[in-house]
Amino acid sequence: MQWVRSRAGTAGILGLGLCVMLGAAPATSTYHQVVQRIDEAKQALTEGGSGAEKAGDWGTFFDAVIGELEAQATAETAADRLAHLERLGRMRDALATKSWGPSDRTRAALADWLEPRLGVARALRDLESAVAELPGRLAGDADEAETQAGEGPGADEPPDRLDEDSEPADEEVEASDPTVDDRAAPEGSHAAPVDRDSALKQKWATYVDRLNQAVRDYEGAESVADRLNASRKLRGGLASLRQTQASYPWAPAQALSAELDRLLDRPNVQVVADAGVLSPFLNQYVVNPEVIYFKGQTSYVQPGPKTGFGLMDSADGIAFYNSQWSYSTTPVNNFQQQVAQDPQGRQATNMYYFGATIYNTNHVTATAVLTPDGLFVYPQNAPNVSAAFGASPKAGFGPGLTRAVAGLIGYDRQRILSELQQQALPQIRAETAQGTQELAAIKSAEQAGQINSQIRQFLVGNRTLRFQDFAMTELAFASNPTAAYINGVLQWAADGGPQVGADFPQPPEFARPDSGLTLDVHLNSVLTNLAAGYFRSDQASEVENLLVKIVPPEGEAPPGEGLEVVQNASYEDLLKAIEDVRSQSDSPEAVALRVSKPGEPPAFAVDSEGNLVVFVRDLTIEVPAPEDFGNRGLFGFASSPRVLRFIIEEAEITLAADFEPQDGGRTVKVVGQVESVTYGGAGTTVVAVGDTEDDTTTLNLLNRSGALGVLAGKLQGQDVDTSVPTDQLQGFLISSISDLDPTGWMRVVLQRDPTQPVPSPAGLTTATTPAAPAPAAQPALVPTGYAAQ
Numbered sequence: 016m017q018w019v020r021s022r023a024g025t026a027g028i029l030g031l032g033l034c035v036m037l038g039a040a041p042a043t044s045t046y047h048q049v050v051q052r053i054d055e056a057k058q059a060l061t062e063g064g065s066g067a068e069k070a071g072d073w074g075t076f077f078d079a080v081i082g083e084l085e086a087q088a089t090a091e092t093a094a095d096r097l098a099h100l101e102r103l104g105r106m107r108d109a110l111a112t113k114s115w116g117p118s119d120r121t122r123a124a125l126a127d128w129l130e131p132r133l134g135v136a137r138a139l140r141d142l143e144s145a146v147a148e149l150p151g152r153l154a155g156d157a158d159e160a161e162t163q164a165g166e167g168p169g170a171d172e173p174p175d176r177l178d179e180d181s182e183p184a185d186e187e188v189e190a191s192d193p194t195v196d197d198r199a200a201p202e203g204s205h206a207a208p209v210d211r212d213s214a215l216k217q218k219w220a221t222y223v224d225r226l227n228q229a230v231r232d233y234e235g236a237e238s239v240a241d242r243l244n245a246s247r248k249l250r251g252g253l254a255s256l257r258q259t260q261a262s263y264p265w266a267p268a269q270a271l272s273a274e275l276d277r278l279l280d281r282p283n284v285q286v287v288a289d290a291g292v293l294s295p296f297l298n299q300y301v302v303n304p305e306v307i308y309f310k311g312q313t314s315y316v317q318p319g320p321k322t323g324f325g326l327m328d329s330a331d332g333i334a335f336y337n338s339q340w341s342y343s344t345t346p347v348n349n350f351q352q353q354v355a356q357d358p359q360g361r362q363a364t365n366m367y368y369f370g371a372t373i374y375n376t377n378h379v380t381a382t383a384v385l386t387p388d389g390l391f392v393y394p395q396n397a398p399n400v401s402a403a404f405g406a407s408p409k410a411g412f413g414p415g416l417t418r419a420v421a422g423l424i425g426y427d428r429q430r431i432l433s434e435l436q437q438q439a440l441p442q443i444r445a446e447t448a449q450g451t452q453e454l455a456a457i458k459s460a461e462q463a464g465q466i467n468s469q470i471r472q473f474l475v476g477n478r479t480l481r482f483q484d485f486a487m488t489e490l491a492f493a494s495n496p497t498a499a500y501i502n503g504v505l506q507w508a509a510d511g512g513p514q515v516g517a518d519f520p521q522p523p524e525f526a527r528p529d530s531g532l533t534l535d536v537h538l539n540s541v542l543t544n545l546a547a548g549y550f551r552s553d554q555a556s557e558v559e560n561l562l563v564k565i566v567p568p569e570g571e572a573p574p575g576e577g578l579e580v581v582q583n584a585s586y587e588d589l590l591k592a593i594e595d596v597r598s599q600s601d602s603p604e605a606v607a608l609r610v611s612k613p614g615e616p617p618a619f620a621v622d623s624e625g626n627l628v629v630f631v632r633d634l635t636i637e638v639p640a641p642e643d644f645g646n647r648g649l650f651g652f653a654s655s656p657r658v659l660r661f662i663i664e665e666a667e668i669t670l671a672a673d674f675e676p677q678d679g680g681r682t683v684k685v686v687g688q689v690e691s692v693t694y695g696g697a698g699t700t701v702v703a704v705g706d707t708e709d710d711t712t713t714l715n716l717l718n719r720s721g722a723l724g725v726l727a728g729k730l731q732g733q734d735v736d737t738s739v740p741t742d743q744l745q746g747f748l749i750s751s752i753s754d755l756d757p758t759g760w761m762r763v764v765l766q767r768d769p770t771q772p773v774p775s776p777a778g779l780t781t782a783t784t785p786a787a788p789a790p791a792a793q794p795a796l797v798p799t800g801y802a803a804q
Contacts, residue, residue, distance in 0.1 A: 056117035134274035151212030280516030287528035332386035507548015519758035550616035656703035664696025680748030
């Protein structure tokens with residue numbers, strides 16, 4: 016860290032310091048994906064050789080769409096914005112009348128962008144109208160209203176609870192009457208010190224005004240920081256609205272809450288697994304070899320060959336089927352007594368002992384649907400029932416004489432068996448089919464219960480999936496014959512704080528999943544949730560600071576060998592670490608520094624260039640002061656400080672990175688750099704610290720700007736070049752990783768590792784019996800037929 020004394024050098028350093036404090040990453044326009052589709056359509060017109068008149072007409076239309084998109088983002092009033100959005104709605108409808116691929120895709124992107132915004136704008140209009148109908152009066156003039164609005168809490172501040180005197184308490188009106196329930200206003204509103212009705216009406220009016228302003232700020236944000244601040248206000252307003260409506264539900268406010276939720280909190284993760292990936296887990300046998308005791312009968316079951324597996328269409332879960340032949344044999348118990356219940360049969364039982372064996376060749380299809388609430392199994396059976404009957408002559412003179420007489424009149428053993436079969440077989444078939452269905456339902460419910468008892472440690476209810484430290488809320492499953500889809504909001508599992516979803520839909524190029532396992536992640540919202548969750552966790556609560564020692568290793572040793580991190584280090588520990596590093600290495604990369612835990616968790620965003628932007632607040636970084644710093648400062652110090660303490664109120668760090676799978680997907684090479692570092696906040700300063708932590712001197716403006724500029728310069732341009740192993744993917748290899756899209760989305764595609772065995776998770780494997788040969792005309796064993804699972 017070198018200081019220069021010349022005026023030019025001083026001015027240069029001051030300029031650098033101001034630049035790093037004033038810079039800002041550009042925000043991606045909220046309608047970025049619509050413009051993308053329009054550009055693609057224009058390109059198609061050019062490449063397709065369309066006539067000049069046709070291309071001109073389309074170009075005029077598309078330019079009008081872009082004009083309306085830009086106009087709504089800068090509209091001064093909510094009414095103006097709604098008018099622009101309504102015009103965009105008519106343009107969307109006009110596109111529906113055209114049958115052209117590029118225009119269809121443009122319409123889909125426009126509809127996806129427009130519908131939640133149109134919903135918010137209309138809900139705000141309706142709420143404003145409903146507020147106007149409430150009893151009471153608003154502030155008498157615009158200046159007074161503006162003064163009151165400025166004094167109240169912001170939409171992102173803690174809830175503004177009403178005191179007991181302000182809560183609705185009109186005993187003459189029913190509790191269900193809207194004039195009572197509507198009266199509680201959300202946080203971010205302000206009431207003038209007047210009568211109760213007017214105070215609550217003013218609170219609602221102020222809330223609506225502020226929310227409209229937050230929407231304007233969000234849509235018109237030019238920097239990532241502005242977009243993030245507007246997003247925080249909108250989310251704060253939504254949280255306040257939810258809290259108020261939990262106690263005082265009001266239809267106009269509830270409608271606004273639903274529309275804001277649709278705008279701000281889309282799923283931030285989508286996992287798509289094709290049938291090839293899922294087959295080892297879901298393609299299972301559904302019949303086990305076993306002995307079944309049911310309704311007093313004993314059946315001997317053997318599985319036949321597997322006949323099918325596949326995914327199915329479902330909007331409510333992951334639906335799939337397994338089908339298989341099953342064979343069973345059931346020697347009928349007490350058949351003699353059953354024959355004797357018939358009068359004619361009773362005469363036959365005086366002559367013979369009768370027996371029967373039921374054979375059932377059943378085709379079993381088990382359809383299963385995995386939902387956020389668990390697994391549901393629906394068995395289907397196609398039994399083919401036959402039976403063999405036998406008659407053994409009874410011993411003794413009486414039975415023998417009766418058989419002789421019966422034979423003389425034509426009722427010999429063969430005729431008796433034939434008539435018995437004609438009378439008994441229809442009933443046997445009906446009862447066997449019914450028993451097959453009943454048993455299938457019982458077995459399916461038992462198996463589903465066993466599997467659900469195992470997966471409930473993951474599917475914990477309330478549309479939530481938990482795995483170790485992570486959770487996915489707002490869970491949704493779906494499937495089609497080619498793939499299964501899982502959507503949700505990824506967050507830290509143990510965190511009860513606010514979570515954010517994606518504020519952009521997936522890019523158009525992500526519309527179709529790749530083969531294998533496709534993971535689409537809205538990176539900035541996922542990182543924001545995980546960082547916030549960890550920040551509020553018990554592990555993080557114990558951390559006050561981290562002392563980091565970096566001594567670059569010699570040769571080709573991995574960089575990690577020269578890294579040492581100590582938690583909650585004292586200032587004396589920092590000074591010792593500085594001396595230790597200096598004694599070990601002269602490398603400019605060698606350093607010891609202490610970083611305090613920020614005052615709040617970092618937030619993440621993505622700029623219009625597809626760079627990741629990290630926002631940190633209330634951060635303190637302590638680094639070694641250059642030797643003889645006091646003698647070489649811009650204006651000098653009385654003594655040489657040991658440490659420079661950077662107290663940063665706000666910092667914005669922009670990172671660019673490329674990801675490339677290597678070694679067949681077993682490692683990922685990460686190459687990138689720090690693109691920019693900017694500071695903000697009036698409290699950002701630099702303090703020179705001496706031999707003790709209390710021996711401090713605050714740098715003046717020139718020294719502070721220069722030091723901040725040099726720190727930013729040290730960080731800015733720093734290269735990242737490392738490889739990350741993928742061992743924890745357990746049987747999968749990374750096939751590709753997309754660039755980070757300006758909307759915040761990126762795609763990771765994985766494939767099965769052919770060198771690794773396919774895992775068989777407990778609870779999904781139902782049988783390991785190999786496929787049996789095709790059913791014979793008269794199988795040795797024929798089942799009663801049931802779906803084992």
